Amino acid sequence: MPSILVLSGSPSATSRTAALAEHLALRLRERDHRVRTIRVRELPPAALLSGDTRDPAVAEVVEAVAAADGVVVASPVYKAAYSGLLKSLLDLLPQFALAGKAVLPVVTGGSPAHVLAVDYALRPVLSALGAHHVVQGWFVLDSHIVAVGDAVELAEGARRPLYEVVDGFSDVLHARRPLIDAS
Amino acid sequence: MPSILVLSGSPSATSRTAALAEHLALRLRERDHRVRTIRVRELPPAALLSGDTRDPAVAEVVEAVAAADGVVVASPVYKAAYSGLLKSLLDLLPQFALAGKAVLPVVTGGSPAHVLAVDYALRPVLSALGAHHVVQGWFVLDSHIVAVGDAVELAEGARRPLYEVVDGFSDVLHARRPLIDAS
Amino acid sequence: MPSILVLSGSPSATSRTAALAEHLALRLRERDHRVRTIRVRELPPAALLSGDTRDPAVAEVVEAVAAADGVVVASPVYKAAYSGLLKSLLDLLPQFALAGKAVLPVVTGGSPAHVLAVDYALRPVLSALGAHHVVQGWFVLDSHIVAVGDAVELAEGARRPLYEVVDGFSDVLHARRPLIDAS
Amino acid sequence: MPSILVLSGSPSATSRTAALAEHLALRLRERDHRVRTIRVRELPPAALLSGDTRDPAVAEVVEAVAAADGVVVASPVYKAAYSGLLKSLLDLLPQFALAGKAVLPVVTGGSPAHVLAVDYALRPVLSALGAHHVVQGWFVLDSHIVAVGDAVELAEGARRPLYEVVDGFSDVLHARRPLIDAS
Numbered sequence: 001m002p003s004i005l006v007l008s009g010s011p012s013a014t015s016r017t018a019a020l021a022e023h024l025a026l027r028l029r030e031r032d033h034r035v036r037t038i039r040v041r042e043l044p045p046a047a048l049l050s051g052d053t054r055d056p057a058v059a060e061v062v063e064a065v066a067a068a069d070g071v072v073v074a075s076p077v078y079k080a081a082y083s084g085l086l087k088s089l090l091d092l093l094p095q096f097a098l099a100g101k102a103v104l105p106v107v108t109g110g111s112p113a114h115v116l117a118v119d120y121a122l123r124p125v126l127s128a129l130g131a132h133h134v135v136q137g138w139f140v141l142d143s144h145i146v147a148v149g150d151a152v153e154l155a156e157g158a159r160r161p162l163y164e165v166v167d168g169f170s171d172v173l174h175a176r177r178p179l180i181d182a183s
Numbered sequence: 184m185p186s187i188l189v190l191s192g193s194p195s196a197t198s199r200t201a202a203l204a205e206h207l208a209l210r211l212r213e214r215d216h217r218v219r220t221i222r223v224r225e226l227p228p229a230a231l232l233s234g235d236t237r238d239p240a241v242a243e244v245v246e247a248v249a250a251a252d253g254v255v256v257a258s259p260v261y262k263a264a265y266s267g268l269l270k271s272l273l274d275l276l277p278q279f280a281l282a283g284k285a286v287l288p289v290v291t292g293g294s295p296a297h298v299l300a301v302d303y304a305l306r307p308v309l310s311a312l313g314a315h316h317v318v319q320g321w322f323v324l325d326s327h328i329v330a331v332g333d334a335v336e337l338a339e340g341a342r343r344p345l346y347e348v349v350d351g352f353s354d355v356l357h358a359r360r361p362l363i364d365a366s
Numbered sequence: 367m368p369s370i371l372v373l374s375g376s377p378s379a380t381s382r383t384a385a386l387a388e389h390l391a392l393r394l395r396e397r398d399h400r401v402r403t404i405r406v407r408e409l410p411p412a413a414l415l416s417g418d419t420r421d422p423a424v425a426e427v428v429e430a431v432a433a434a435d436g437v438v439v440a441s442p443v444y445k446a447a448y449s450g451l452l453k454s455l456l457d458l459l460p461q462f463a464l465a466g467k468a469v470l471p472v473v474t475g476g477s478p479a480h481v482l483a484v485d486y487a488l489r490p491v492l493s494a495l496g497a498h499h500v501v502q503g504w505f506v507l508d509s510h511i512v513a514v515g516d517a518v519e520l521a522e523g524a525r526r527p528l529y530e531v532v533d534g535f536s537d538v539l540h541a542r543r544p545l546i547d548a549s
Numbered sequence: 550m551p552s553i554l555v556l557s558g559s560p561s562a563t564s565r566t567a568a569l570a571e572h573l574a575l576r577l578r579e580r581d582h583r584v585r586t587i588r589v590r591e592l593p594p595a596a597l598l599s600g601d602t603r604d605p606a607v608a609e610v611v612e613a614v615a616a617a618d619g620v621v622v623a624s625p626v627y628k629a630a631y632s633g634l635l636k637s638l639l640d641l642l643p644q645f646a647l648a649g650k651a652v653l654p655v656v657t658g659g660s661p662a663h664v665l666a667v668d669y670a671l672r673p674v675l676s677a678l679g680a681h682h683v684v685q686g687w688f689v690l691d692s693h694i695v696a697v698g699d700a701v702e703l704a705e706g707a708r709r710p711l712y713e714v715v716d717g718f719s720d721v722l723h724a725r726r727p728l729i730d731a732s
Binding site for chain 1: 194195196224228229231232233234261262263264265266267268269270271272273274276303304307308310311312
């Protein structure tokens with residue numbers, strides 16, 4: 001069962017990005033993945049900003065990234081790019097931390113004007129981390145993420161394309177296993 | 184006397200980026216600017232990462248940005264882009280925080296392979312902050328920043344082009360004042 | 367009277383980008399500029415694609431760029447970036463062809479999802495050409511460019527912000543002259 | 550036998566990019582691929598620049614892209630990005646021309662300062678074309694491409710990492726076939 005780590009990089013306590021990340025984690029569990037979600041904002045701020053990988057909580061996340069088969073990287077768009085919070089975590093990972101992993105970038109934003117931040121801002125950073133297979137990313141408008149009790153639903157038009165991308169990511173992970181086991 | 188704020192975004196306590204920023208501040212003072220340097224790493228980490236602009240130290244920096252005529256934005260290259268630490272500060276500035284200001288991006292890195300991070304990663308974020316005049320930025324190789332006691336010197340070949348860029352930035356600021364005063 | 371060259375990079379014979387470029391040229395003439403517009407598609411294709419700067423028509427454009435005080439670079443968004451046609455012309459310019467010039471990037475597209483192409487795709491190329499002052503660029507939605515006889519008008523909401531950007535560009539050019547004359 | 554199309558986008562008649570593309574085509578043939586190489590500069594310039602897909606030579610290339618299982622996209626770095634010549638071809642492809650294909654970006658340049666053009670300039674365009682699996686790209690220094698008679702060799706240090714990337718691309722293509730056949 002390919003394992004997936006979901007990193008959610010919104011600074012906000014009541015974040016649509018985080019709620020969307022949990023929603024995608026549920027979908028991935030239904031498709032036979034062991035999924036763990038990490039909110040970067042719950043890591044110790046001082047250790048994060050100083051890149052202190054000896055901090056136990058930070059060290060544990062670095063190990064979790066190393067152990068995962070796939071990584072979902074979720075961020076709101078701030079100032080035409082990913083959040084500084086998310087980048088602080090990515091900064092302290094080893095140079096090729098994403099080598100050999102499938103990676104799914106998901107970005108949320110208030111306006112369609114931010115769509116290209118996925119490919120021009122986030123994807124080059126994931127490439128720099130050695131990610132060999134960054135699947136097609138996706139941008140979700142804030143207004144398409146609708147609160148339903150404690151959880152969220154996706155607006156009709158937004159659900160199908162995002163699920164296609166997420167399911168494609170899951171397929172990549174399921175397809176790789178045998179290849180790797182056989183080698 | 185046009186005022187300049189230097190934001191230095193390295194997470195490291197013994198940072199070449201920070202030492203270079205101080206060196207440029209000296210140069211700018213000699214050219215008749217009031218210059219203040221802020222190391223982002225000295226701001227309270229929790230307030231920074233949660234975007235808490237009510238924190239007094241953070242609020243004071245937001246005001247200092249608003250009051251400055253020019254801003255130098257200095258960052259090391261991490262994972263093909265600016266540091267998450269620097270971006271955390273930029274994230275909590277108001278949407279058009281750099282409107283009407285001259286901005287000088289300076290990036291340091293261990294390899295010439297990171298040069299384009301100035302124009303492809305940092306500059307679009309400065310544009311998103313409303314900067315109307317981002318002058319030509321500059322990339323400085325770590326190995327060209329040489330410690331001399333507590334301060335740093337620049338290697339022979341690196342000094343002239345960087346000073347040209349810094350002096351050009353200063354010229355822009357001195358040229359603008361009368362124009363603005365006259366209007 | 368600061369001179370301006372408008373480069374319009376749409377491959378289409380009936381292009382909104384080209385019509386918008388002419389519209390902006392009119393506005394700039396009213397603000398006391400000598401303005402010339404060049405449609406890249408009217409240059410000889412073989413010379414353009416092979417970078418043949420001995421071709422008389424190409425050579426003449428290279429000289430016109432060198433002689434201009436300001437350059438407007440206009441392109442439609444194709445595949446998340448500027449057109450290949452525009453880039454073919456930029457490719458054959460000398461390395462620092464835009465040094466010392468003010469440059470205004472203007473991009474048109476069918477969807478707001480392409481907005482960031484101005485800052486992430488076009489602006490880094492203009493920086494690589496040595497442009498020291500690329501003013502704030504602008505993105506215009508195709509649907510805001512309305513044909514009126516042979517010319518175009520801009521939709522109400524689109525006109526004001528674009529004119530502000532264009533007038534700002536003009537102000538930069540008028541302000542620089544005396545500075546340069548004085549030196 | 551998965552088929553591969555190599556698009557080589559240098560405007561120059563005696564191009565290192567083109568020679569490198571042929572060299573990679575040889576390697577891929579040895580690894581059991583049907584490989585075809587297209588030099589974009591040999592397509593009719595007028596049809597290319599006007600996006601005329603009714604031109605027989607252009608139409609044939611559009612079909613060849615559609616039929617290929619994998620595509621190598623090779624370009625020199627000009628002005629911090631891919632060549633306008635290459636982009637002219639990409640511009641006239643249908644919107645999702647690379648959907649379902651594996652894509653390998655290869656960029657050549659005179660200085661390591663251009664390395665990030667692979668990930669910040671070329672890759673976002675490939676994503677916009679719907680490419681679902683762009684493998685790790687590679688940057689090759691001009692000085693590492695050494696002429697040997699009519700062909701080229703790669704300098705010692707450059708050969709191994711590039712072959713690893715190319716072989717990884719080949720592995721992706723060989724691994725996909727059964728998956729697709731089985732579905």
